[in-house]
Amino acid sequence: GESVGLHLPTLSVQEGDNSIINCAYSNSASDYFIWYKQESGKGPQFIIDIRSNMDKRQGQRVTVLLNKTVKHLSLQIAATQPGDSAVYFCAENSNYQLIWGAGTKLIIKP
Amino acid sequence: DAGVIQSPRHEVTEMGQEVTLRCKPISGHNSLFWYRQTMMRGLELLIYFNNNVPIDDSGMPEDRFSAKMPNASFSTLKIQPSEPRDSAVYFCASSLRVDMAFFGQGTRLTVV
Numbered sequence: 001g002e003s004v005g006l007h008l009p010t011l012s013v014q015e016g017d018n019s020i021i022n023c024a025y026s027n028s029a030s031d032y033f034i035w036y037k038q039e040s041g042k043g044p045q046f047i048i049d050i051r052s053n054m055d056k057r058q059g060q061r062v063t064v065l066l067n068k069t070v071k072h073l074s075l076q077i078a079a080t081q082p083g084d085s086a087v088y089f090c091a092e093n094s095n096y097q098l099i100w101g102a103g104t105k106l107i108i109k110p
Numbered sequence: 111d112a113g114v115i116q117s118p119r120h121e122v123t124e125m126g127q128e129v130t131l132r133c134k135p136i137s138g139h140n141s142l143f144w145y146r147q148t149m150m151r152g153l154e155l156l157i158y159f160n161n162n163v164p165i166d167d168s169g170m171p172e173d174r175f176s177a178k179m180p181n182a183s184f185s186t187l188k189i190q191p192s193e194p195r196d197s198a199v200y201f202c203a204s205s206l207r208v209d210m211a212f213f214g215q216g217t218r219l220t221v222v
Contacts, residue, residue, distance in 0.1 A: 034210065043114075043201050043213030044153070089153070097143075097166070098211070100153045 008087065010105045019077040021104045023090030028071060032093035035064060035075045038103070039086045047075070047088075082108050114214035116202050122220045128190040131217045134183055135204030143211055144177055144187050145201040153201075159185065192221045 013019045025033065031052040036044035050057045050064045050073075057064050063076040073090050085108050091098040115134040123129050135142050144156040157167040162179045170177070174193070179185040189196055199218050203211035 041215075043203070043216050045213065046210060049210065097155055097158060102152050 008103050008105045010107060012107045012109055013080050014109050015082060016079055019075075019080045019084065019106060021075045021077075021088050021106065023073040023075075023101050023104075025071050025073060025090065025092045025101070026099065027092060027094050028068070030092035030094055030099075033064070033066060033073050034091045034093075034098070035062075035073075036089045036091060037084075037086045038089065044089060077106075080106075080108055082110075084108060114202055114204050114212055116200075116214035116217050118217060119215060120218045120220075122222065123192055125193055125221055126191045127221075128188065129192045129196075129219060129221075131187040131200050131202075131219070133185045133187070133202030133204075133214060135185070135202070136212055137183065139204035139206055139212075140182070141205045141207075141211070142179060142185050143203040143205075144185070145203065145213075146198045147201060147216070148198045156187070189219075192219075194221045197221050 011021060034049045035047040037047050038044045048059045048062050048064050050066050052068060055066050061078045065074045075088060077084055085106060087103040087105050089103045090101045114136055117132045121129060140161050142159040145153055146156055147153045154169055156169045157177045158165050159179045162182055175189055177187045197220050199216045201213050201216045203213045205211040
């Protein structure tokens with residue numbers, strides 16, 4: 001029979017607009033979270049991280065928000081550019097390893 | 111630093127053959143991870159080394175898979191015998207802290 005792959009959530013954004021990618025995590029005891037970006041044909045690349053004692057952290061054009069009450073993480077990308085097209089993964093630190101989300105595909109419309 | 115270096119970038123092999131994937135971690139990093147990525151299952155951790163010692167290999171699918179890290183600058187992932195369902199992109203990653211890993215470009219394995 002035909003195999004069924006993971007159905008990646010997709011976000012389409014107009015170039016220049018802001019993007020918001022959301023992630024729900026599973027372990028309320030997780031104390032560290034990371035966002036990775038994976039471009040086609042490449043390995044995941046670190047974007048930004050946040051510890052559980054913070055609720056917001058800003059980088060260059062990116063902001064991560066953490067809501068521990070509802071176990072929710074979001075990545076905001078300001079003024080989205082064509083080079084931002086990729087799959088974005090959130091990951092939580094559980095013991096000694098990262099627990100990865102399924103990923104969100106970001107598509108930039110010209 | 112050149113980053114994590116994996117070889118080969120692409121590998122096509124016939125079912126039943128042995129496949130060896132290679133990884134050179136970033137110098138000074140003490141943790142090394144092997145991941146597999148497929149459309150069906152996403153990104154899966156196969157095995158994790160710390161200071162060249164395998165800490166957790168519970169993600170290794172079966173006995174056909176084995177990984178070694180003979181020294182701090184080299185690791186291999188071997189599949190013997192290979193099967194079509196092993197087709198995937200295999201990533202090696204290294205880190206100083208287990209929670210911020212730097213990934214290689216990956217090896218795309220196709221078993222026919």
